[in-house]
Amino acid sequence: MGAPLISLHGIAKQYGEGELATRVLHDINLVINRGEFVAIMGSSGSGKSTLMHILGCLDRPSGGQYRLLGRDVASLSGDELAALRRDTFGFVFQSYHLLGGLSARENVEVPALYSGLSRAERKARAEQLLTTLGLENRLGNKPSQLSGGQQQRVSIARALMNGGDIILADEPTGALDSHSGAEVMALLTGLARQGHTVILITHDPKVAAQADRRIEISDGRIIADPGPASAREDTAVPARPRPAGSLATELLEAVRTAFRSLHSNLFRAALTLLGIVIGVASVITMLAIGNGSQQQVVQSISAMGSNLLLVRPGAPNQWGRRATSTLVAADMDAIKEVANVAAAVPEIGGAATLRFGNLDHSPEINATSADFPAARQWALSAGTFFTADDEQSYATVAVLGQSVVDALFPDTDPLGQYVMVNNILFQVIGVMAPKGASPWGQDQDDVVFVPYTTGGLRLFGQQFLRSITVSVDDVARIGDTEAEIHRLLLARHGVEDFQIRNMSSIIDTVSATTRTFTWLLGSIAAISLLVGGIGVMNIMLVSVTERTREVGIRMATGARQRHILQQFLTEALVVSALGGAIGVVLGLAAAALVGRFEIPVYFSLSPVLLAFGCAFVTGLVFGWLPARKAARLDPVIALASE
Structure with missing residues (x-):
């Protein structure tokens, strides 16, 4: 004969350690063969439920040996024990242990979630089991919508979902009325006749009497056991195929x-x-x-030109009046001769009052050269910019920013009109395209452009430049160009009384x-x-x-x-x-x-x-x-x- 289905030898279970240790099971020896219908009977606290938990691999004994189909359960890993609970055991609990948020069918499907059955197979199998147990009209009901007897039948169907070779029923009739209890016992008896090994845990002698073998337990010890019946291999529950579940399905x-x-x-x-x-x-x-x-x-800074070098007067970190008197027009002419320089634009700035008719406005005056629009990438919206000839002839011509036009010419075309700048008449020859506010919030359109020669002589009375803006042809070489201009000015001035700012590095x-x-x-x-x-x-x-x-x-x-x-x-x-x-x-x-x-x-x-x-x-x-x-x-x- 082969090994018994279940073999317990010297099984003990205690909770806690030392003086606080509580011994629940003492030297349990038990053999159960396949196909038996066994009732383990005892009063509350006798250890019968603890024994069921050990039999069902829900708990491990503190001592002794438990062999299932010849395999030592103590040697099995957690996943192997889970596989036994999934494929070999089926649990029927006194309090049903159904998931309240799931329907009857979904509760029955739970074991199959972990056995790899497809959703369609799970559904068909669950419906077939519930129909067999008389619950075909309760498939979608939640546990709260079922009677106690119906919930216990759902629990039995769940136990059979993956085959249920061994059915462990813990007080299955304890929470039921006599009629429902009799129906549940009839189901368990029928399962035993079909070849399932049924182990019934109960305190009720009448319930235990319906089993073929009755084992009594008291104070953690077996006090009566007629011994195992012969194994019923001819009625063994056939093993259900266990497909490998895919990770995608599980997720x-x-x-x-x-x-x-x-x-x-x-x-x-x-x-x-x-x-x-x-x-x-x-x-x-x-x-x-x-x-x-x-x-x-x-974008605002880039609009000023990423290919620009800004040369300003004054030594590094020098402030005050002396810092404004070091750059002259000759420096600009010398810079134009440096390789990679596309243009060198002088700037002399200051405030002035403009008058047209009975309207006054005080914008910034920028005295610069004809190369300014190209160097600063600032187009005109109307008219033209002054030329090199205008610079040479000290012409009194002006190009207005849009804010100045809005202030002085709200309803008049400014082109060709004359404005008074510090009591000097300037003819308007162009209007710059709107630029908007600078990154620092300054209105860039509130400006008037005049030739730097005219501005230096007739408006500001100075020959020194506020700055020289240098545009380069090749931005990749802007660092070399900056170094060359630095050497040039240092040679011309003899001292470093200037500063060079690289707009590309400023943008970075x-x-x-x-x-x-x-x-x-x-x-x-x-x-x-x-x-x-x-x-x-x-x-x-x-x-x-x-x-x-x-x-x-x-x-x-x-x-x-x-x-x-x-x-x-x-x-x-x-x-x-x-x-x-x-x-x-x-x-x-x-x-x-x-x-x-x-x-x-x-x-x-x-x-x-x-x-x-x-x-x-x-x-x-x-x-x-x-x-x-x-x-x-x-x-x-x-x-x-x-």
Whole structure:
């Protein structure tokens, strides 16, 4: 004869250590053959339920040896024990242990979730079992919509879902009326006749009397056992095929369960989502505003010309009047001869009062050369700019900025008109295209351009230049050109009484500064995302505590630790991903709304991906601890939780 189905030798179980240790089972020796219908009978506290937990691989003994089909259970890993609970055992509990949020059919399907059956196969098998047990009209009912007897039948159907070679029934009639109890016992007796090995735990002698073999246990010791019957190999339950479940299928089921869990407590789910939504929306909005401001500043500075060198009088860090008297027109002419220089534009500036008719205005006067529009990349909207001949002849001609035109010529074409500048008549020959405000908020259009010769002699009475703007042909060589101009001026002046600013490097510096500011804004907003992640962890920890019994039920029906870990981690990821998606939409909408108030915003894919990715990682990181806690729960303790 082969090895017995179940063989216990010297099994002991105690809880606690030392003086506080409580011995529940003492030297249990028991053999159960395949096909037996066994009742283990004893009063409350006798140890019968603890013995059932050990038989069903829900708990491990403190001592002794348990062999199942010849295999030493103590040598099996956690996953191998889970496989036994999934494929070999079927549990029928006194309190049913059904999942309240699932229908009768879905409760029956739970063991098959971990055995690799497809959704269609699970559904067909569950419906067939429930129909066989007389519940064909209760497939969609939740446990709260079923009577006690009906819930116990659902529990029996769940035990049979993966075959149920060994049925472990713990006080299956304890919570039922006599009629429902009789129906459940008839079902168990029928299963025993079909070849299932049925182990019944009960305190009721009348219930135990219906079994073929009655074992009595008291104070953790077996006090009566007629011995095992012969194995009924001819009626053994055929092994059901166990297809390998795919990871994609498991993840899909985990996502479905996650949404079901969220739906069961919408208010708490909404509060959990809120932290992630606010965090993601804040990051996107802040980065959009920061990037928009950066783009505006860089574009404004770039509009002045990224190929420019600005030569100003005065030694480095020198301030005051002396700093304005070192550059002359001859320096400009010398700079024009340097290689890679496209143009050298002088500028003399100051304020003056303009009068046209009875209107006065005080713009900035910029005395410059004919190369100014090309060097500064500033076009005209009307008329022409003055020429080199105008410079040579000290012509009294002027080109107006748009703000000056608006102030002095609201209803008149300015071209050809004469304006009084410090009591000197200047003819308007052109109007510059609108430029707008500078990065520093200055109105760039509130300016009048005149020939530098005319301005220096007739308006300002000076020959010194405020600055020389140099444009280069090849920006890649702008550094070499800057060095060459520095050597030239140093040779001409004998001392370093000038400063050269590279607009390209200024743009790079401003870009770096605004980029840092943008990331600072994003980091501040990311703090709310971190707070949202902590909220996810707190809610998931609460969820694990509330659903401890569910974890126990899933473990009893075959879930491995990785299944539990995967389930709760998926729920955290679903919360974070859903909150991230909503946050992305709200963040983009908020940024668009801000843009309507003429605040510069810039949309790009990077902040969206960054914010959503951070939300996803937040769910992964902060969901790990609660998921790990759930996966490490002891099945017996979890089942006993309320």
